[in-house]
Amino acid sequence: MISLPVLAEVTGQVAEATAAHAASVNPITELIRGFGINFGVNLPAIIGQIVNFCIVAFVLWKFAFKPVLATLDERQKKIADGLRYAEETKTRLDSAQQEIADTLKKAQIEAAAIIEQARKASKELAEREAAAATERAGGIITTAQQAIELEKQKMLAEARTEIARLVIATTQRVLSKELNDADRSRYNEAAARELTSA
Amino acid sequence: MSRVKKLILFLSLPLTGATVFAGEEHGLSKSAEALFNIGPLSVTNSILTSWIVSAVLILAVRFIVGRPQLVPSRGQAVVENFLDGVRNVTAPVVGPKVARYTFPLLIGFFSYILIQNWSSLFPGVGTVMFKHSGGEESGWVPFVRAGNADLNGTLALATVGIVAWLYFILRYAGPKLILKDIFGNKATKGEVHAVMYYSLFVVFFVIGFIELVSMMIRPISLSLRLYGNAFGGEYVIHTMSGITRWGLPIPFYFLEFLVGLIQALVFTLLISVYIGLICNHGDDHHKEDHAGDKEKAAR
Numbered sequence: 001m002i003s004l005p006v007l008a009e010v011t012g013q014v015a016e017a018t019a020a021h022a023a024s025v026n027p028i029t030e031l032i033r034g035f036g037i038n039f040g041v042n043l044p045a046i047i048g049q050i051v052n053f054c055i056v057a058f059v060l061w062k063f064a065f066k067p068v069l070a071t072l073d074e075r076q077k078k079i080a081d082g083l084r085y086a087e088e089t090k091t092r093l094d095s096a097q098q099e100i101a102d103t104l105k106k107a108q109i110e111a112a113a114i115i116e117q118a119r120k121a122s123k124e125l126a127e128r129e130a131a132a133a134t135e136r137a138g139g140i141i142t143t144a145q146q147a148i149e150l151e152k153q154k155m156l157a158e159a160r161t162e163i164a165r166l167v168i169a170t171t172q173r174v175l176s177k178e179l180n181d182a183d184r185s186r187y188n189e190a191a192a193r194e195l196t197s198a
Numbered sequence: 199m200s201r202v203k204k205l206i207l208f209l210s211l212p213l214t215g216a217t218v219f220a221g222e223e224h225g226l227s228k229s230a231e232a233l234f235n236i237g238p239l240s241v242t243n244s245i246l247t248s249w250i251v252s253a254v255l256i257l258a259v260r261f262i263v264g265r266p267q268l269v270p271s272r273g274q275a276v277v278e279n280f281l282d283g284v285r286n287v288t289a290p291v292v293g294p295k296v297a298r299y300t301f302p303l304l305i306g307f308f309s310y311i312l313i314q315n316w317s318s319l320f321p322g323v324g325t326v327m328f329k330h331s332g333g334e335e336s337g338w339v340p341f342v343r344a345g346n347a348d349l350n351g352t353l354a355l356a357t358v359g360i361v362a363w364l365y366f367i368l369r370y371a372g373p374k375l376i377l378k379d380i381f382g383n384k385a386t387k388g389e390v391h392a393v394m395y396y397s398l399f400v401v402f403f404v405i406g407f408i409e410l411v412s413m414m415i416r417p418i419s420l421s422l423r424l425y426g427n428a429f430g431g432e433y434v435i436h437t438m439s440g441i442t443r444w445g446l447p448i449p450f451y452f453l454e455f456l457v458g459l460i461q462a463l464v465f466t467l468l469i470s471v472y473i474g475l476i477c478n479h480g481d482d483h484h485k486e487d488h489a490g491d492k493e494k495a496a497r
């Protein structure tokens with residue numbers, strides 16, 4: 001019931017529109033005119049809105065979106081660089097570790113060789129030193145024996161001289177007479193001979 | 199008129215197809231109402247709203263972003279995701295060749311239309327009235343009206359879109375490719391019979407004219423689609439609020455929230471598609487050709 005007046009209005013407007021359309025000469029002009037009347041379309045308003053949109057789009061782009069996108073791109077680049085760097089570092093680390101392992105292995109081999117060489121050298125040295133020491137000891141013993149012998153001879157000579165002197169002194173006391181040089185020499189020689197033979 | 203009768207009337211309107219006329223009964227006219235004049239420009243409530251919303255949009259985005267940092271603030275992260283999202287949606291459509299150049303326009307369209315659409319959901323838009331006297335439209339008139347609920351606004355957007363489309367296709371595709379794309383034979387010589395192939399030249403030439411007409415209709419379809427949705431949404435909320443202010447309009451606010459987003463995306467994507475149809479087309483063919491050559495070479 002309620003929609004009836006509305007429907008009547010619709011029918012009326014449609015009829016009016018049809019009549020207007022029939023009467024119009026140029027349908028496109030009529031369409032534009034219709035837009036103007038029904039929807040308030042007018043050129044200044046359109047131009048105004050175009051300018052408005054262009055300003056908004058420009059300002060947003062220039063002062064907000066462009067810097068943000070630049071930051072976004074920069075960050076993506078940094079992340080990509082960071083990842084690449086991490087990858088490079090990992091590769092470098094791997095190679096470094098490999099290098100370290102190689103170097104260690106080489107060093108171990110070298111160290112073993114050096115130790116072996118040193119051991120050999122020290123053994124040789126020890127043997128050589130021992131031989132030299134033995135030789136030196138032999139020399140020292142010989143020298144000592146010679147010195148002892150000399151000392152012994154010297155001591156014996158001194159002893160003989162002393163004994164001879166004692167013999168003479170004793171003889172002088174026993175005989176209670178002063179021996180002359182000839183007697184002294186004879187007793188000396190006799191004592192020396194006796195001692196030597198003894 | 200009782201509320202129940204109003205509801206019945208409202209529900210019967212889509213059936214009778216008389217929705218637009220009933221809008222007038224509720225005081226929501228199809229055109230925006232003039233507030234004051236600046237020279238030849240009659241500033242309507244819709245234009246004023248779009249100015250205010252534009253200023254708020256610029257200030258809000260600037261405030262949210264601040265000075266962009268490499269380690270983003272929350273606001274910057276939101277804007278970044280928004281930009282990246284729109285770029286990921288539009289870039290494959292327009293093609294890699296022009297994506298960089300079209301993005302400033304497309305993001306402008308999306309953000310502007312989105313915020314203008316959503317502006318109708320704010321309290322006060324369409325409800326703060328002033329007494330308009332004189333002229334044909336005397337009576338209570340809304341002081342603020344969503345920017346896209348005025349055909350002038352959407353026509354302006356469509357005009358910018360079409361002019362930009364013309365610029366991009368002329369700049370990055372060239373007249374030769376455009377003419378070939380519109381009137382040229384799309385059939386591949388090897389795949390159809392020779393007679394068929396040459397007769398298809400005539401067919402595609404005629405189709406080219408139909409295509410031209412469809413291209414000329416684009417600004418109308420773009421602007422009317424957006425206007426229809428924005429105005430329709432406002433109208434629905436207006437009517438629902440007229441029936442009862444409590445509760446009933448709420449679901450429609452959610453609906454309009456969704457419609458606003460979808461329409462912004464539709465408008466942006468359609469412009470992208472129009473650009474991509476000409477600019478992206480050629481690259482694909484080249485790629486396909488190269489791929490075909492490679493396949494042949496492989497065989």
